[in-house]
Amino acid sequence: MKVAYYTIMGNTKFFAEDLPFDLIELDPYTTPQKENDDFVVMIPSYGSGIVDVVADFLDFEDNKSRCKGLIGIGELSYGDDYIQDAKELAKMYDLQIIFDFENDHSQELKDKVTEIIKAL
């Protein structure tokens, strides 16, 4: 299992780098690659920009069929827009949001996310 992530300010990258999984960094500048392993997508929300990049990755070859779920990172202060980008992708691709959280660098949270991904 791999973790495909997108980051703008670095929080998601720092979090993902502490997980015991190989990583795929998604960004607008890199051509998507065919993925041969199962993966989860871990993304923050900004309301624009991220969804299209992740969609390009999922649409490439049969990548979507290897996506086992989404993990949304956001801030509850955004109210109804909390993890809105993950919610939009879940709807677009009929994927489950397997976990969501507000940014937190605790080992406890990293262990929990690791456990959830390993159980997929």
Ligand SMILES: Cc1cc2nc3c(=O)[nH]c(=O)nc-3n(C[C@H](O)[C@H](O)[C@H](O)COP(=O)(O)O)c2cc1C
């Ligand atoms: C301009 C801006 C817009 C944001 N919009 C949302 C949002 O709509 N929903 C949400 O849950 N979090 C929102 N956030 C919070 C980020 O998703 C959150 O801080 C996340 O941890 C950033 O991850 P990153 O450092 O990997 O980019 C926003 C943050 C910024 C700075």
